[in-house]
Amino acid sequence: MIRNIVLIGAGNLATQFGYSLAKKGFNIRQVYSFTIKNAEILAEKLNAYYTDNLDEIQLDADLYIIAVKDAFLAETIEKLPVVKGIVTHTAGSHHLDMLLKFDNYGIIYPFQTFSKDKEVDFNTIPILVEANNKQTENDLLEFGHKVSQTVMTCDSDQRKQIHLAAVFACNFTNHMYAIADEILKKHDISFDVIKPLILETASKIDVLSPLEAQTGPAIRGDQNIIDNHLKMLSDESELASIYKTLSKRIMTNIE
Amino acid sequence: MIRNIVLIGAGNLATQFGYSLAKKGFNIRQVYSFTIKNAEILAEKLNAYYTDNLDEIQLDADLYIIAVKDAFLAETIEKLPVVKGIVTHTAGSHHLDMLLKFDNYGIIYPFQTFSKDKEVDFNTIPILVEANNKQTENDLLEFGHKVSQTVMTCDSDQRKQIHLAAVFACNFTNHMYAIADEILKKHDISFDVIKPLILETASKIDVLSPLEAQTGPAIRGDQNIIDNHLKMLSDESELASIYKTLSKRIMTNIE
Incomplete structure (x- = not known):
């Protein structure tokens, strides 16, 4: 069961996702951002630790949600230590295989547009899920249903x-x-x-x-x-x- | 004061406008359409007379709302008898001067998109009003405010x-x-x-x-x-x- 979460990113999506997860009772353990100030701002709101160093990422969370700009996605994945929990990215146009170096990985794609200053209701946002194995898919589907009314699996091409x-x-x-x-x-x-x-x-x-x-x-x-x-x-x-x-x-x- | 209305047209806009006016207590006297069947269908719903002959238009209504396709607007105005009440058209891109042959005339432009099968709430639709003299403008503004929360004057170029x-x-x-x-x-x-x-x-x-x-x-x-x-x-x-x-x-x- 997913309970402890590390947020990798502090932009529009990470911010809105973080708020919503905290409200739903998930424990946001840590926030990473390339820019320490952004990590700090979001972490304070979520009562979480923060860092701008991927080597300092906590290794024992249940779920890692990478929500960085697409341009930094490959680099962020490369630098992220091999953790035990499920590692996911949230990028619509990037393939599942980018996460190959981890054991359990997947996609959580909240299909919506996010701006920092416009709060959105995650309940109404379709969550598109993909995973590298059945157990992980089930875990992510269960997680998805706690976040939104509409959760569907879809492969990277779709x-x-x-x-x-x-x-x-x-x-x-x-x-x-x-x-x-x-x-x-x-x-x-x-x-x-x-x-x-x-x-x-x-x-x-x-x-x-x-x-x-x-x-x-x-x-x-x-x-x-x-x-x-x-x-x-x-x-x-x-x-x-x-x-x-x-x-x-x-x-x-x-x- | 505007109470009795003749609707000239039975398309998307005329239909939605007609429903809304009837609900607000206006008396839709008559519906004209080039196609008698369309006039009949709408007139029955509005408890009004109907015709497909502009010579049969009732001459003593307070307000005539022309809501025909833009392509038929000039022809419809030409054939419409010179009535005593205020004659208006509802076409965004057509000039007030098209109605020059009448004494009191104006524009009532409900700034919204209309489909026959999708009911709209006129209260929320901005009504743009223009008229050929101050008294008619006041009459149309008063009428507009009974129909919608948002009424503004704007000239034909705007x-x-x-x-x-x-x-x-x-x-x-x-x-x-x-x-x-x-x-x-x-x-x-x-x-x-x-x-x-x-x-x-x-x-x-x-x-x-x-x-x-x-x-x-x-x-x-x-x-x-x-x-x-x-x-x-x-x-x-x-x-x-x-x-x-x-x-x-x-x-x-x-x-």
């Missing part, structure tokens, strides 16, 4: 596809909001006016498929409005080109 | 910009969901797994600006993952090109 899909559904979607913000700011209109629309667009997806939910000039084939909008974007060739490409895709994407 | 912003924040955002759906379907993964992420991405916007809320490989400058994703999209040149363009924009868009 997880990569899910991560790619998320870049469109989350990261690029957020950039669409940023573009809207740019347009509104330029004309002294508050971004607040568009917030209900953004929320409704997302919540529609609960009851309609994206194809059913599509609205706007492109799906209506309203070339008049499209030409008008492209004229309004004539000083913004990049935005005009994004507008054209996406409109064309929507028009040809009808079921 | 409204056009708001509509353009909405194409990005709503229509193109929904298409990002559709792309995610495509990717997941292709790999036998249920779209359900991504729904919490979509909702969280939208609700973040309530507390963070889009620039603050941006996450993902592009904002982290994670070229490794980006290259990997582009490789995964090598059979989908259009998606790869969208991925590249948006990632580049996110990278150069940092405050």
Whole structure:
């Protein structure tokens, strides 16, 4: 049974994950960060030890959760001592095999977007689990179900596809909001006016498929409005080109 | 005071608007649609008369709400008899001046996305109002405040910009969901797994600006993952090109 946990990382995901685990009664033993100040800040909130030296990692925890930037993942795994507990990483696009040097290892991928200043409810976050053997998989599934309502196993290839899909559904979607913000700011209109629309667009997806939910000039084939909008974007060739490409895709994407 | 209303149109917006107005105690007198069946269906629900002939429009209502497809707007206005009440249209991208032939006219633009099968709460929808004279503006503002918590005046040029912003924040955002759906379907993964992420991405916007809320490989400058994703999209040149363009924009868009 998993009880004692070492958090390796103190960024957005580690912070939110740490809060949630502490609330659920898990014992966060230690927090590691490359930057000692970040380790200290998070450790204090979790009543844990902290370090910026991977050689000082406690060796007898039940679970190690590596939640560092993808760019530092390989290096962090390399420097991490061979511990007895289960070692996991949380990176959507990285293979299970990166953890080959340990005995029991796996993936805990909380499929959500994390910002430090926006608390999230882990109960509603799908947790995607993978492990190198059945016992470890069972341990991670049991752990997952204590953290979230939705836990599923998925292999590294599926997880990569899910991560790619998320870049469109989350990261690029957020950039669409940023573009809207740019347009509104330029004309002294508050971004607040568009917030209900953004929320409704997302919540529609609960009851309609994206194809059913599509609205706007492109799906209506309203070339008049499209030409008008492209004229309004004539000083913004990049935005005009994004507008054209996406409109064309929507028009040809009808079921 | 506005009490008796004629609805000109029976599509998504007219349907949702009609339901909401009836609930608030307004008297929907008559529903017009180009397609008599659609007029009948909506009129029955609203306990109203119906017609497919603009010459039969009742002449003594307080308010006429034109909510037809943008493509039919000019023609509908042309054929509409000169009535005494306030005549309004609801089209984000069309100018107030289209209604010049009437005495009192204006815009009631409920700034939201409407699908027939997804009921919306008008209380939370910003209503953008414009009118050709002060008295009509006051009448429409008073009417707006009975329908929604958020009512603002804005001129036709601002409204056009708001509509353009909405194409990005709503229509193109929904298409990002559709792309995610495509990717997941292709790999036998249920779209359900991504729904919490979509909702969280939208609700973040309530507390963070889009620039603050941006996450993902592009904002982290994670070229490794980006290259990997582009490789995964090598059979989908259009998606790869969208991925590249948006990632580049996110990278150069940092405050």
